[in-house]
Amino acid sequence: MVRLLLKAVDKSYGSVHALCDFSYSFEPGIYALLGPNGSGKSTLMNIISNNIPADSGSVLFSRDGSAEADVFDMGDLFRQELGYLPQDPTFYPSFSVNQFMWYMAELKRVRGQSRGKTGRLAISAQIDQLLREVDLEQIRHQPISSISGGMKQRLGIAQALLGNPTVILLDEPTAGLDPMQRVNIRNYISKIAKDRIVILATHIISDIEQSAKDILILKNGILANHGSSRELANRMQGHVWTIQTRENQINTFANRFRVIGISQIGDPNSEMVSIRLIAAEKPTENALPVQPGLEDYYLNIFGSQGSYNTFDVS
Numbered sequence: 001m002v003r004l005l006l007k008a009v010d011k012s013y014g015s016v017h018a019l020c021d022f023s024y025s026f027e028p029g030i031y032a033l034l035g036p037n038g039s040g041k042s043t044l045m046n047i048i049s050n051n052i053p054a055d056s057g058s059v060l061f062s063r064d065g066s067a068e069a070d071v072f073d074m075g076d077l078f079r080q081e082l083g084y085l086p087q088d089p090t091f092y093p094s095f096s097v098n099q100f101m102w103y104m105a106e107l108k109r110v111r112g113q114s115r116g117k118t119g120r121l122a123i124s125a126q127i128d129q130l131l132r133e134v135d136l137e138q139i140r141h142q143p144i145s146s147i148s149g150g151m152k153q154r155l156g157i158a159q160a161l162l163g164n165p166t167v168i169l170l171d172e173p174t175a176g177l178d179p180m181q182r183v184n185i186r187n188y189i190s191k192i193a194k195d196r197i198v199i200l201a202t203h204i205i206s207d208i209e210q211s212a213k214d215i216l217i218l219k220n221g222i223l224a225n226h227g228s229s230r231e232l233a234n235r236m237q238g239h240v241w242t243i244q245t246r247e248n249q250i251n252t253f254a255n256r257f258r259v260i261g262i263s264q265i266g267d268p269n270s271e272m273v274s275i276r277l278i279a280a281e282k283p284t285e286n287a288l289p290v291q292p293g294l295e296d297y298y299l300n301i302f303g304s305q306g307s308y309n310t311f312d313v314s
Contacts, residue, residue, distance in 0.1 A: 002063050002081075002166045003027055004048070004197055009057035011043055011221075018043040020221040022057070026167075026197045029213035030189065033201040036302050040221040041201035042087050045169050048199070049084045050075075063166060080109065083165035087172050087201075089156040093145035097136055097155055100144060101127045101162070110163040130158040133188050135181070149176045157185060161192070168198045174207050186211060205295050215294070217301060224301065229294045235313040236278070236292035236300060243275045243287045250275065257283055260299055 004026040011019040019040045033041040046052045048059055050071055060068040061078055071078040092100060105123050131137045134154040139147060144155070153176045160168060170189070174182040182204075189198055190211045202208060208215060209229045217225040217232070225232065243253065244265060253259055253275055261276035276290065277283065278300050300313060 001027060001065065002195070002197055003061070003068070004167055005060040005062075005068060006048070007058045007060070009044075009047060009054045009059065011047060011052070011054050018221050019047070019054075022221075022223055024216065024223065024226075026199065028193065028195050028197055030193045030198045030200065030208070030211050032208035032212040032215045033199065033218055034205070034208070034215055034298065035218035036203070038220075039218040041218055042171055043221075044218070045084075045086070045171050045199070045201055048167075049082060049169055050078065061167070076109075080163065081166045083160040083162070083168040085156045085160040085170045085173055089152070091144045091152060091155070093143065095144055096141050097131070097144060097147070097151075098127070098140040100155065101131070101159060104159040105162050108163050126162065126164075130161055134158045135184065150178065150181060153177060154181065154185070166196050168192075168196060170198065171201045172203070173200060174202070174204060182207065205298060209294050217298075219301065232297045233292045233294050236296045238289060239278055239280060239300070239313065240290050240292040240296050241277055241279055241283055241287040242290050243277065243284055244272060245275060247271050247273050253277060253283070258299060260296065 006022055006024050006026075009019055009022040010017075022040075022044065033044060035041055043052070047054050048071070050059075053072070059071045061071050061074065061081065062068040063081065092103070095103065102123070105127065110123055110126070111119075128137070131140055134157055136151060136154055136158065139151065144152065147155075153173070157170065157173055160170065173189075174185055177185065186207055189200075192198075193211075200208060200212075212229065214226055215229060215232060216223060245253070248271070250259070250262060250273065258278040259275055260278060263274045264270060265272040265274055278296060279287075282289075297313070
């Protein structure tokens with residue numbers, strides 16, 4: 001079974017401590033890195049992919065029960081196991097979609113067999129399949145300069161999956177995609193993750209709420225918490241409420257609590273609204289508890305609003 005082990009990984013940029021003593025063991029499945037900009041997600045991705053060195057600590061890899069080896073020492077041997085979509089992928093505008101896939105296949109030294117095919121036939125079959133999966137087959141001969149941002153994002157995902165990698169790193173994989181495309185990509189990633197390690201960095205909670213085996217909460221470079229979506233959401237039990245009030249009272253609540261949703265009650269001319277908010281204790285007599293979700297946990301952990309401060313639910 002494939003395994004990726006990080007031990008006490010540390011990274012600073014000048015006075016900024018981007019990653020602090022990060023340790024974690026990854027096995028097959030989908031893992032989500034969740035946190036705001038600057039929390040350390042992309043730094044962690046770049047260290048795992050060997051694009052930047054850690055200041056200290058180690059990244060170890062094992063496949064099929066073999067002895068763990070440092071990915072830095074493995075060099076190209078580890079890169080052959082790796083698929084990577086960076087946050088800002090680079091494309092060659094004059095290349096067609098198909099040419100770019102072939103170019104990346106050469107860079108990644110993709111080889112092997114596919115349904116009895118070998119060599120270029122096997123690579124061609126793999127490229128055909130990947131372009132179908134990301135819905136780019138119909139525009140495969142168009143220059144990259146002529147396709148949309150969402151199409152480029154899907155092309156980035158397709159190239160990351162070339163060569164059947166066992167470790168797949170996807171940094172904001174659904175950025176720029178419409179809801180249907182996001183669902184299709186999520187479903188495809190779930191399908192291929194059975195015997196691979198897939199690590200996603202994202203701001204979009206719905207992308208990982210149902211599919212992630214474990215969600216790693218990064219805050220200021222520190223692994224603040226981790227757990228399944230339901231485990232993290234359950235930590236907010238008894239801290240999420242709805243209150244019916246007049247519209248002119250919204251700011252009063254927003255100054256005291258984290259308001260995470262406002263909806264109109266009754267007809268459009270009604271002054272009554274329903275407010276969903278986070279509070280450590282019951283905020284008013286008429287407040288009703290509601291079932292928390294992962295977004296509630298996330299919003300409690302990060303940021304502040306008015307005089308409201310986050311509270312510990314670990």
